[in-house]
Amino acid sequence: MAEAARRIELVDLRTQRRRLGTAIDEAIARVLDHGQFILGPEVARFEDELARRCGVAHAVGCASGTDALLLALLARDIGPGSAVFVPAFTFAATAEVVALLGATPVLVDVRPDTFTVDAESLGQAVDWVATTHLRPACVIAVDLFGQPADYVAIAEVTAASGMGILADAAQSVGASLHDRPVGGLADVTATSFFPAKPLGCYGDGGAVLTDDATLADRVRSLQAHGRGGDKFDAVRLGINSRLDTLQAAVLLEKLRIFDDELVTRQGVADRYGQVLGQTVRTPASGPGSTSSWAAYTVLADDRDHLAARLAEAGVATAVYYPRPLHHQAAFARFPRAPKGLGTSERLAQRVLSLPIHPYLGPDDFDAVIAAIRD
Ligand SMILES: *Cc1c(COP(=O)(O)O)cnc(C)c1O
Numbered sequence: 001m002a003e004a005a006r007r008i009e010l011v012d013l014r015t016q017r018r019r020l021g022t023a024i025d026e027a028i029a030r031v032l033d034h035g036q037f038i039l040g041p042e043v044a045r046f047e048d049e050l051a052r053r054c055g056v057a058h059a060v061g062c063a064s065g066t067d068a069l070l071l072a073l074l075a076r077d078i079g080p081g082s083a084v085f086v087p088a089f090t091f092a093a094t095a096e097v098v099a100l101l102g103a104t105p106v107l108v109d110v111r112p113d114t115f116t117v118d119a120e121s122l123g124q125a126v127d128w129v130a131t132t133h134l135r136p137a138c139v140i141a142v143d144l145f146g147q148p149a150d151y152v153a154i155a156e157v158t159a160a161s162g163m164g165i166l167a168d169a170a171q172s173v174g175a176s177l178h179d180r181p182v183g184g185l186a187d188v189t190a191t192s193f194f195p196a197k198p199l200g201c202y203g204d205g206g207a208v209l210t211d212d213a214t215l216a217d218r219v220r221s222l223q224a225h226g227r228g229g230d231k232f233d234a235v236r237l238g239i240n241s242r243l244d245t246l247q248a249a250v251l252l253e254k255l256r257i258f259d260d261e262l263v264t265r266q267g268v269a270d271r272y273g274q275v276l277g278q279t280v281r282t283p284a285s286g287p288g289s290t291s292s293w294a295a296y297t298v299l300a301d302d303r304d305h306l307a308a309r310l311a312e313a314g315v316a317t318a319v320y321y322p323r324p325l326h327h328q329a330a331f332a333r334f335p336r337a338p339k340g341l342g343t344s345e346r347l348a349q350r351v352l353s354l355p356i357h358p359y360l361g362p363d364d365f366d367a368v369i370a371a372i373r374d
Contacts, residue, residue: 007314008355008364010295011196015359016261020253024202027249040245046252047243050207053255054173054183058216060208061243062223065170065192066093068206069140070100071241072166072188075208075218078103082137083129087117088324088336089344090142094168095325099334104134107326108337109344113284115144115297115351118343119153125337126161138164143172143182145320145353146198146292147285151177151185166190169209171294173199174262178288183209193243193251198265198292199258201247264358265293268365272296272354275369280306280352295320296356303352306372310354313371318353 017024031040043061051059062068078084082103086095089110098105106129109121122139129136139158141149151165158165167186169175175182183189191197193205208219221227226238269291273282281299285291297320300306307317324344325331355368 006367008316008360008367010316010318010353010355010357012357012359013195013200016254019257019359023253024250027253028246031245031249037245039242040248042245042248042252043243046248046255047207049252049255051183051209053181053258054189054209055181056183056189056209057211058209058213059183060216060219060223061248062206062208063241063243064204065190065194065197065206066097067223067239067241068190068192068208069093069166069168070097070239071219071222072190072208073097073101073103073138074222074238075188075215076138076164076166078137081133081135083132083134084137085117085122085125085139086325087140087142087144087344088326088341089115089321089347090144090168090325091170091321092325092328092330093170094140094142095331095334098140099330103137105331105334106337107331107334107341109339109341110144110347111150112343112347114147114150114286115283115347116147116149116286117141117154119150119157121337121339122154123157124339126157126163128335128338130161136161136163138166140166140168141186142168143175145283145297146172146175146294147283148172148175148177148182148185148289148291150286164188170194170206171197172292173197174258174292176290177286182292184211187212188215193247198262198294199251199254201250201254203244203247205243205247205251207243261358262292265356266290268356268358268360269293269296271365272356276372279372293356295353297351297353299347299350300352301350303350307352309374310368310371313367313374315368315371316355319351320353321351322348324348
């Protein structure tokens with residue numbers, strides 16, 4: 001039967017493309033015609049619109065979310081001797097940039113309800129670092145699956161030590177905490193426009209967001225080989241990391257429908273929450289927060305069995321993430337919070353992300369639910 005052959009994807013970019021009609025094709029054609037592929041007018045226009053949408057003074061486009069994290073750390077002079085606190089339950093990019101700069105990632109545990117940094121584990125790790133030769137420099141709070149981290153509790157820990165907070169908002173642009181949009185919840189925020197993220201382009205892209213004009217200037221210098229006033233005067237060591245004009249043109253069109261898409265995603269999440277609560281543990285939102293629902297991640301004791309059954313029913317799922325950082329060769333040698341990373345380990349065994357996107361219609365939704373109840 002044709003019905004049985006239908007696959008329900010985690011993210012549906014094709015339907016989004018149909019919805020946008022010829023808008024993106026025309027935007028791309030305009031770039032091909034004017035030919036300013038590097039830092040063309042669409043880049044500055046997108047940066048302005050993104051900054052406005054996120055409620056911050058400055059947005060600086062760059063080549064990826066990973067580069068956005070790297071640029072933010074470079075702008076803060078993070079390097080050898082700096083301890084940077086990173087959750088153990090996240091994507092490798094969050095921690096790799098720290099280690100690549102010669103700084104020390106200190107792995108902290110996450111909360112079992114929101115999967116974001118556990119302020120208590122963070123506090124204990126900061127106290128431990130104070131007994132070493134390392135300088136507690138910064139925490140990277142990850143807004144995992146679109147849920148903002150608990151910035152209020154994290155700020156209580158960092159305030160005492162003068163540490164900075166960098167938000168890894170690769171998955172959470174569009175979310176908010178106490179009515180403040182992601183972008184302005186930390187001193188500096190890094191985000192990604194990887195195609196499957198809530199605001200995705202058609203390739204790689206990222207941005208650094210901040211209210212701090214000096215920091216934004218440093219990021220602009222660092223992304224252009226550390227240039228000073230003129231192009232051939234490097235005043236610091238930098239890299240080459242720009243948001244392509246073509247990707248900015250795509251993002252300008254996608255930004256027009258972004259808020260509407262967030263409402264639809266929230267509707268899907270609400271319906272999942274209503275019908276799945278008896279069967280699996282559904283994700284919690286922290287107090288006063290909204291999520292951008294980059295992923296809808298449930299907890300199930302028989303996760304692998306459930307994933308296999310859903311695959312048979314044509315429903316795509318994913319395990320984000322099957323291994324905490326300390327169980328991966330690249331990160332096993334870095335220090336860990338004094339009381340360990342037990343929650344990160346348990347989550348890695350039980351998480352399963354279900355299809356969520358703005359175009360998941362009622363039939364697809366019912367098919368997912370039926371397959372889970374089975
Ligand atoms: C996707 C992602 C990144 C990296 O973004 P890229 O654009 O792929 O470099 C970093 N951190 C988290 C939490 C992510 O999900």
